[in-house]
Structure formats: structure tokens, C-alpha cells
Amino acid sequence: MRLRHCHNVKDFRAMARRRLPGPIFHYIDGAADDEITNRRNTEAYEDCDLVPNVLAGVETVDMATTVMGQRLEMPLFCSPTALQRLFHHHGERAVAKAAAKFGTMFGVSSLATVSLEEIGAAIKTPKMFQLYFHKDRGLTDNMIERGRAANFDVLALTVDTITGGNRERDLITGFTSPPRLTLSSAVSFALHPAWTFNYFAREPFSLPQLTTHVKEGSNVAISVGEYFSSMLDQSMNWRDAERVRVKWDKPFCLKGIMSVADARRAVDIGATGIMVSNHGGRQLDGSRAPFDQLAEIVDAVGDKIDVICDGGIRRGTHVLKALSVGAKACSGGRFYLYALAAAGQAGVEKALENMRSEIERDMKLMGCRSLDALNRENLRFR
Numbered sequence: 001m002r003l004r005h006c007h008n009v010k011d012f013r014a015m016a017r018r019r020l021p022g023p024i025f026h027y028i029d030g031a032a033d034d035e036i037t038n039r040r041n042t043e044a045y046e047d048c049d050l051v052p053n054v055l056a057g058v059e060t061v062d063m064a065t066t067v068m069g070q071r072l073e074m075p076l077f078c079s080p081t082a083l084q085r086l087f088h089h090h091g092e093r094a095v096a097k098a099a100a101k102f103g104t105m106f107g108v109s110s111l112a113t114v115s116l117e118e119i120g121a122a123i124k125t126p127k128m129f130q131l132y133f134h135k136d137r138g139l140t141d142n143m144i145e146r147g148r149a150a151n152f153d154v155l156a157l158t159v160d161t162i163t164g165g166n167r168e169r170d171l172i173t174g175f176t177s178p179p180r181l182t183l184s185s186a187v188s189f190a191l192h193p194a195w196t197f198n199y200f201a202r203e204p205f206s207l208p209q210l211t212t213h214v215k216e217g218s219n220v221a222i223s224v225g226e227y228f229s230s231m232l233d234q235s236m237n238w239r240d241a242e243r244v245r246v247k248w249d250k251p252f253c254l255k256g257i258m259s260v261a262d263a264r265r266a267v268d269i270g271a272t273g274i275m276v277s278n279h280g281g282r283q284l285d286g287s288r289a290p291f292d293q294l295a296e297i298v299d300a301v302g303d304k305i306d307v308i309c310d311g312g313i314r315r316g317t318h319v320l321k322a323l324s325v326g327a328k329a330c331s332g333g334r335f336y337l338y339a340l341a342a343a344g345q346a347g348v349e350k351a352l353e354n355m356r357s358e359i360e361r362d363m364k365l366m367g368c369r370s371l372d373a374l375n376r377e378n379l380r381f382r
């Protein structure tokens, strides 16, 4: 299969599956428990239909949006995701450059495999730094400072990983960071020689945001679930979130808000935005999908804070549905991660191009020249 034959997220997923050793593919693809929430994140969009208007003169359409003070040329951005050099040896460098080409925001994880300084120097387009609140306060403060010094525009504090989700595929495959060599992982590396060559012969694996303070994840193999449970601070509360916001003192968002009550508290502590998200179904299985929950949250706080709908996005129409309900933008992880694994920067560019052209075509078919023409009149729930 070739990149030019990747017309949609399913095609990229199939290509990623062939390129990656099993434990790495299943780390991306998998979710918590029975993966019900992960499936619902996408299926929620299918319970709702778009109602187009016609004869609207749509020879040119404008899909730009401004979210948390950042102008994005398209209303879908790349959510922060961990460990990208395991998926392709260019890792975050590839995603950063692809996102910059499309004028959209790139979210860099605390568990990124390229430094904030390098990403900050590489791209001038909007950048989000995703913060994990560690027990080691020195590390947490150090990351905030590094993000600021590297000119990141938005800080997103992730609030849905207070303990590790039960990712059973990772338990089965024994996936850790860095990958541990076991008999079964060795077999799967041997069956994927191109990946294995790139992993062992190129730049050594590391987590540069963490290595100044902790060895786990870089030098000591640990599962991501264990990392959350043992390294992150389970006493984190609203006062801590507010202190992070004050320390950062630029656009600030909470990632992983699902209830109306919490959305209101996000407004109270002065957040600029919230990402309505269940971490791609990787944490609390059986929790509600972002799109199912979006209207309640927009109705409560949409006039006070920017609401982003994160997760489950596989088509341009999903983006238009979330924007019709009142999200300012959408974001996602797997839609670009499969593409990164499939073909590096060229893959992520193709994934973004597919999404951009779907959004453009769908706007025309909906009779919308700009995103503010979308509203709930365009939607009917079944």
C-alpha cells in the first residue's frame, strides 16, 4: 500500500499496522478496558445528521478559526501525544513541520521524544505544550519554564490521567517506554526490520522534558499506565491548576474536562479554553463521548471560554458537526499518528490534506462560506 492510496484514517491505520511492531501499533490503537468509549467517540458523530443549505455561492470558503487567541488556518489541530519517535524516527519533528505547513496548532506532550527548545525553534505557527503535573514539583515547574522560554503559545494541563487507565492491549503485548526486549517483542521487532533499524541505529530514544529529573520512561522501562500512577501527583486539585495558570500567564487550557460543573470551574480559575476529552477512550472506559457531551458544555460556558472537541474525529463531517454544536475547534490524536507511523512527515501532511479537503468540500456541500455559518439548525439528532 502506498501513501497516495491513503484516502482516509482507516487506510493510514492499515498502513501503520503493517509498518509497526505489534506492541507499538497497539499502544496507539488501543484504549481502556473494553474500548467502548473509544468506539463511541467516533460513533457519536454517526447519530447525528447534517442538514445542508444550497444555492449559497460557495466558490470560495474560509475555514480559519481563532481559538485561545491562536489563528488556525483549519479548525482541526494535532492533540499532544506521547513517544512519537517510537512511531516514526522523525517523531515530533515530522508532526511539527506538517502542522506548520497547514497553519494549524501542534500539541507537544510532556512525554515527547524531541525537546521543547527544538520544536520552538523549528516552527513559528501556534504551539501547545501539554503538561503532566508530576509529584516532583521541581520537574513540573521546570517544564512550565521551558515551555515559556521556547515560545509555546498555549499550555494545556491534562486532568484526566490522575491514575493510569487499564489499557489491556499494553498488558498483553508488554508495551513499555522505552520498549523492553522480551522474547515476543523481539519476534515482532525481527518481523519489522525497517522500524527496528531506525529505532536502534538512529538517535537514541529519550524523553528530553523529563530526563533532567526522572529516569523512568527514558532509561528505566515503564508502562504508560504505571508512569501515570506512580509519577503524577494524585493530590492535584483546582488550586494547583489555578497556580499553574498563574505561573504560565498566557493562554491556558484544561484538557480532559467532561462535566458542566468542571467546565464552570475552569472559567472560575481563569482558563482560556477547555478540551472536552476522554483521552481518546484510554482512561475511563464507559465515560461519555466528547461529542455527546458538547452541547451541555457549550450551553453552560461557550460564551466565556473556548470549547474544543477532542477525540474520535475521523472525517471532515465530524469537525463540521462539532462546530455546528458550538465548538471553536476540534483536535485529535490517532488521525495523524497512524499517518506518522505510515510515512513520517509526508504521511502527516497527507492526513492533514485529506482532512482539509474534506472540510472544504463538506462546507461547500453544506452551503457554508465560513465556519460561523454553522449552527445547530444544520443538525438533526436521530
Ligand SMILES: Cc1cc2nc3c(=O)[nH]c(=O)nc-3n(C[C@H](O)[C@H](O)[C@H](O)COP(=O)(O)O)c2cc1C
Binding pocket: 027, 028, 029, 041, 079, 080, 081, 082, 109, 110, 111, 130, 158, 255, 277, 278, 279, 280, 281, 310, 311, 312, 313, 331, 332, 333, 334, 335, 337
Ligand atoms: C498514542 C497516544 C498517546 C497519547 N499521549 C498523550 C499525552 O502524552 N498527553 C495527553 O494529554 N494526551 C495524550 N493522548 C490523548 C490525545 O491527546 C487525544 O486526547 C486523543 O488521542 C483523542 O482521541 P483520538 O485519538 O480518537 O483523536 C494520547 C493519545 C494517543 C492515541
